[in-house]
Amino acid sequence: MSALSVQSHVEAIVAGGAPDTVLEHPGMLSEEERVFIYRYILDHHVDGQSIVDAGVFLGASTPAICTALVTAGRTASPFYSFEFQIFNDNTALAASRLMKAPYKAC
Numbered sequence: 001m002s003a004l005s006v007q008s009h010v011e012a013i014v015a016g017g018a019p020d021t022v023l024e025h026p027g028m029l030s031e032e033e034r035v036f037i038y039r040y041i042l043d044h045h046v047d048g049q050s051i052v053d054a055g056v057f058l059g060a061s062t063p064a065i066c067t068a069l070v071t072a073g074r075t076a077s078p079f080y081s082f083e084f085q086i087f088n089d090n091t092a093l094a095a096s097r098l099m100k101a102p103y104k105a106c
Contacts, residue, residue: 027060
């Protein structure tokens with residue numbers, strides 16, 4: 001696949017947009033990257049498959065993944081999010097509200 005066709009494919013995925021919850025969390029990812037993660041999980045994740053998100057900053061990819069899983073009705077799928085020393089009590093509370101399941105900072 002050429003770089004031009006890959007870019008066209010990414011643009012087509014991003015064109016679908018995403019809910020505000022995907023874009024509200026502070027982080028290093030651009031709006032386009034967040035929308036891409038949301039749309040990709042929404043369109044390609046198979047129920048029951050695990051997702052591992054290994055982040056290094058503020059966890060902006062986590063709301064994109066969680067929102068896509070909830071939107072698609074795949075709340076039973078295992079999702080593991082690792083952030084380097086950032087996942088705290090406030091983040092755990094937000095994840096618990098979004099996923100309607102108990103999360104805690106370790």
